[in-house]
Amino acid sequence: MKDQMNIILVDDNDIDIVVNTKLLKLANITDNIVSFNRCENALDWLAENHAQGGFKDNVILLDIQMPGTDGFQCLEKYTQLSEEVKISCRVFMLSSSIDRGDIERSEANVDVIKVLEKPLDVYLFKRLLAAESL
Amino acid sequence: MRPHKIRILYLDDEENNLTSFKAAFRRDYKIFTTTTAQEAVQILTDNEIHIVISDQKMPNISGVEFFELIVPDFPEPIRMLLTGYADIEAVIDAINKGQVYRYIAKPWNEQELKMTIENAYDVFLTRQQINEKNEALEKAYTELEKFVYSASHDLRAPLVSILGVIKLARTENPDNQSMQYFQMIEKNVNRLDSFVQNIIHYYQNLKNGEIISAINFDNLFMEVLEHYAHYDGASEVEFKRSVNQSGEFNSDELRLKMILNNLVSNAIKYRDPNKSDQYFNLTVDCQSDKAVIEISDNGKGIDRDSIGQIFDMFFHKSEDNVSTGIGLYIVKEAVEKLEGTVDVSSEPGQGAKFVVEIPNRS
Numbered sequence: 001m002k003d004q005m006n007i008i009l010v011d012d013n014d015i016d017i018v019v020n021t022k023l024l025k026l027a028n029i030t031d032n033i034v035s036f037n038r039c040e041n042a043l044d045w046l047a048e049n050h051a052q053g054g055f056k057d058n059v060i061l062l063d064i065q066m067p068g069t070d071g072f073q074c075l076e077k078y079t080q081l082s083e084e085v086k087i088s089c090r091v092f093m094l095s096s097s098i099d100r101g102d103i104e105r106s107e108a109n110v111d112v113i114k115v116l117e118k119p120l121d122v123y124l125f126k127r128l129l130a131a132e133s134l
Numbered sequence: 135m136r137p138h139k140i141r142i143l144y145l146d147d148e149e150n151n152l153t154s155f156k157a158a159f160r161r162d163y164k165i166f167t168t169t170t171a172q173e174a175v176q177i178l179t180d181n182e183i184h185i186v187i188s189d190q191k192m193p194n195i196s197g198v199e200f201f202e203l204i205v206p207d208f209p210e211p212i213r214m215l216l217t218g219y220a221d222i223e224a225v226i227d228a229i230n231k232g233q234v235y236r237y238i239a240k241p242w243n244e245q246e247l248k249m250t251i252e253n254a255y256d257v258f259l260t261r262q263q264i265n266e267k268n269e270a271l272e273k274a275y276t277e278l279e280k281f282v283y284s285a286s287h288d289l290r291a292p293l294v295s296i297l298g299v300i301k302l303a304r305t306e307n308p309d310n311q312s313m314q315y316f317q318m319i320e321k322n323v324n325r326l327d328s329f330v331q332n333i334i335h336y337y338q339n340l341k342n343g344e345i346i347s348a349i350n351f352d353n354l355f356m357e358v359l360e361h362y363a364h365y366d367g368a369s370e371v372e373f374k375r376s377v378n379q380s381g382e383f384n385s386d387e388l389r390l391k392m393i394l395n396n397l398v399s400n401a402i403k404y405r406d407p408n409k410s411d412q413y414f415n416l417t418v419d420c421q422s423d424k425a426v427i428e429i430s431d432n433g434k435g436i437d438r439d440s441i442g443q444i445f446d447m448f449f450h451k452s453e454d455n456v457s458t459g460i461g462l463y464i465v466k467e468a469v470e471k472l473e474g475t476v477d478v479s480s481e482p483g484q485g486a487k488f489v490v491e492i493p494n495r496s
Binding site for chain 2: 013015016019020022023026065095096097098099100117118119120
């Protein structure tokens with residue numbers, strides 16, 4: 001159980017969370033999915049998960065445009081987490097933004113594996129996960 | 135009619151000159167006079183001065199030096215140098231360096247000087263208006279930028295959310311009737327989304343500088359074609375491609391993508407459903423100085439009346455209900471940014487061929 005992949009959705013849009021959760025499950029990527037509307041709650045969950053010896057393969061899908069802490073600010077906070085927490089995580093950005101600045105800024109971040117476009121292409125995502133496995 | 139009296143600051147070490155200047159012009163202008171540079175700076179600080187006149191030959195500082203001193207903090211006032219003919223070289227130098235608008239020869243002729251002051255004030259007003267217009271333009275530009283940025287998210291986010299719901303609904307095997315409705319919704323949402331994307335791309339093309347990188351046409355074509363593989367009607371069209379690239383080719387990838395995306399999506403949109411062997415051909419011949427990209431199809435083609443206008447913004451034919459009227463305009467604009475050319479030829483009913491030539495930026 002704890003060796004399975006766990007996906008963490010961080011998105012302020014509830015419809016996107018419902019849709020992505022179902023699509024990920026239907027594509028048999030994993031059944032372990034947690035979701036948060038706010039960045040801080042997701043980061044708290046990561047710390048807690050680590051403290052309790054929870055999931056060791058955490059894939060984060062982070063929305064860029066969110067009220068309050070946006071995706072970029074969330075990345076900054078993520079960077080400050082301890083190495084032991086981060087080593088069990090892979091971060092993807094997921095956004096409807098096609099702004100060149102947003103995309104370049106995301107891709108420039110060392111913690112970000114790739115920027116994915118909404119709506120999520122689950123099969124492309126599955127291939128990426130296989131290629132990028134821990 | 136002028137809104138205010140013209141305000142003039144006159145610096146001269148000789149009190150006599152200051153007095154006679156005042157006597158001659160105080161009825162027409164608001165005049166400030168001083169014999170020291172320090173006091174002159176104070177006056178500039180406390181008052182909105184339109185014209186500064188300075189004598190060239192003064193014991194502690196020359197007129198040109200005084201102007202050099204005030205330009206950084208007070209660039210707006212028009213500067214005029216008062217001098218005898220002996221200093222002509224200093225004057226020429228000052229005018230050439232742009233520090234002085236005019237020079238006034240001593241002793242001055244009252245009528246001429248008045249004319250010079252009036253002209254200088256006109257220049258002052260014109261510059262002020264230009265500055266105001268520039269500020270207004272900059273503001274409009276910033277607002278447009280914010281608008282396009284929020285359009286790229288606030289308009290697209292709900293659209294892609296709907297597309298996600300449709301995708302999910304499809305995956306869960308709905309009945310045929312519902313499936314058809316979903317397809318109708320999807321088709322229209324995609325149309326709206328490509329319009330929003332095109333608007334954003336158009337603006338990005340306008341605003342952004344070039345980012346030159348090495349282009350691998352094989353990968354580029356693959357990426358573009360993969361993107362359109364799920365497009366409405368794409369399954370009925372055979373994509374063919376051929377790449378002839380041996381050397382390195384450098385260009386702006388984002389703009390190349392804009393060009394290819396629009397041409398490929400058109401080839402699919404304007405396919406001819408009555409033909410059994412629908413196809414389009416995407417080829418590139420990479421030469422040392424340029425790349426020649428050709429995209430040809432056996433679609434509906436373009437009729438002769440329209441072919442001259444297809445690159446115009448918001449041009450679409452009345453019977454054409456899939457065009458947003460901006461795609462080929464973006465192609466033209468992006469090609470121009472890359473200093474290339476685009477040509478089109480078509481035989482109505484037989485198909486269309488676009489040839490794009492892009493220079494290599496090695």
